[in-house]
Amino acid sequence: MSAAPTRKYLGETVEVKAAHRIDEARLVQFLSDTVADFEGPLSLRQFEGGQSNPTYLLTTPRRKYVLRRKPPGVLLKSAHAVDREFRVMRALWETGFPVPEPLVLCQDDSVLGTAFYVMRHVEGRVFLDNAMPDLGREDRAAVFDSVNATLARLHSVDHVALGLEDFGRGGNYFSRQIGRWSQQYEASRTEDLAAMDRLIAWLPGAVPQDDETRLIHGDYSFHNVLIHPTEPRVVAVLDWELSTTGHPLGDLMYHTMEWYRPPHCDARGTLLGADLAALGVPDLDAYVTLYCERTGRAPVENLGFHKAYNLFRVAAIIQGIVARALGGNAAASVDAAEQSARVRVLADAAWGYAQEAGAVA
Template sequence: MTTKPNPGKTDTGAVREAHRFDEGALVSYLTATLPGFRGPAAIKQFKGGQSNPTFLIDTPDRRYVLRKKPPGTLLPSAHAIEREYKVMAGLKSAGFPVATPHLLCEDTSIIGTAFYVMDFVEGRIFWDPALPGLSPDERAGIFDAMNDTLARLHTVDWRAAGLADYGKPDNYIGRQIDRWTRQYQAARTEPMPAMDRLIEWLPANRPPGDETAIAHGDFRIDNMIFHPTEPRVLAVLDWELSTLGHPLADLAYNCMIWHLPTGQKALTGLGGLDLAALGLPTEDAYVAAYARRTGRAGIDNWRFYMAFGLFRIAAIAEGVRARALQGNASSADADAVGGMAPLLAELGWQQARLA
């Protein structure tokens, strides 16, 4: 699609030194392989994205977005952009709002890492979940659209979307606890007693039963592009952590903003705000709306899922901190995100004690 500059999504700058690549080689490759692509192309880097560097490609005809793996030594199974591409293609076919994916290139000789190219989508990205600058009614509409989109994702027929082999359709919670325990321990930069407690508590308190849906894994308000003027989600972004998984783990991760303090440089939340005055729902109201949309009478064991969600983001943040110390983090505010890891672990342990 042809777009015009947008202050929400096009918050870009020069490609950072650690993420530079051969732009001429990329343009030559895309000219030869992507129908309709022609240079010259101006390439800039988006400010967001803690894991996979993301770039805007501006050509005379249209804009594209490129996502690539970061340079350097990577943690096992991390930065799987091939999986991002696969799930986006499947969800696009199912009518779910994602940017149209165009091509996946796994040939590392082009720009040094695997990458894919998708459409640039014109719209708004909200970096602060308190939605400053909007009216209470607008805020309510945005949160309702986010809730509706998550419920839609969890009701997609993943088999019909060609994603039956996208993950193991059972024991998601157990496997995720194991995965993020390993990732955390591989990336750990300092002792975190709360994480050690969660690593022991979570497997011992896993609720009975299981469910399977497409789980985004990083479903936050800043991973969505909203319509320029309407409370409507045009595209969900950043599918790196997606898999076949438990929908309530996705919901809990989405709800972590009610537990995070406001005013942070990174991972800011709604803690301490007057939600009613702002037009924002309470966590209970948001969870109840999701339950209605997915045909549930209610949600049992909610504190477990919240503890699990905060454990996951703590492990992710610790990985960001490790990459920042190595000098190859993909975002300029990686230090701020990584510095949140101890707080996130403490918040997760608080939820565990309430369960």
């Protein structure tokens, strides 16, 4: 698999897609009324990429902004909650946590057709290849350190003090997630995979005993972390659509999947089998230990459970894509056979990690 290029904020921009066009005159009027330093004229482009909420780059002679909105059409009630994104980003911005400054939320559909919010644009780099081939060894090591420190900082935030006590459900995080993705997998099953069946049976009884609730990002990956244009440090964490309250190790071990994900399962590649010392990248144990030191928590026990759980979760998500593709409800570019192969590889790897954690067939 070829290395993915380094790209700018949320990918390259393109002309606004026909399905996502908005009334620019209405937008200019709204921003003139609500954003203190806004002055037109306005140039509008759309960010390319897989984000589920259409995202636009707004350029004026003096400033750049980013607009995220719900997509048009009939939506699931809890999906595409831009108001939740705005709420958590506003709370974190006020603590000095690195997020783009959220400026205004509009829930009046008469303005642009769907709810949206506007934030300031932040210049930076997104690395889509986890090995970051564009960087030298020292800069690469510094980026990994900064990303680790930023996640530790997020999990040290007192979300109750920020007014986010009701931002998600508390307690039993892993049990609830395992139940949810087991049901999703069963609902989208298209073939029998022994590894998935074994994981569904084993995971509930292997859940760690500690029950901790913190603010979590939900998709903390290198593609959602913006690095300074020239310096090896985090300047903003992006895409808070999946943010909630839950167990912080859910965030950490999802993020560290880069170290244990099997090859050929993701366009971003994997660090599994890479010469980490040559890259300047810490191994998984060292990276997790550093996070624990920064958050003041005890060392993470039973990494095998967390590896198995995260790969199982991803396999269940991809199985849903397979089912939609076979049912004619997915994008034409989705190859069901190719996605099914990914499910099998992920499931087998997950079961292997489960066996390392004590699971018996």
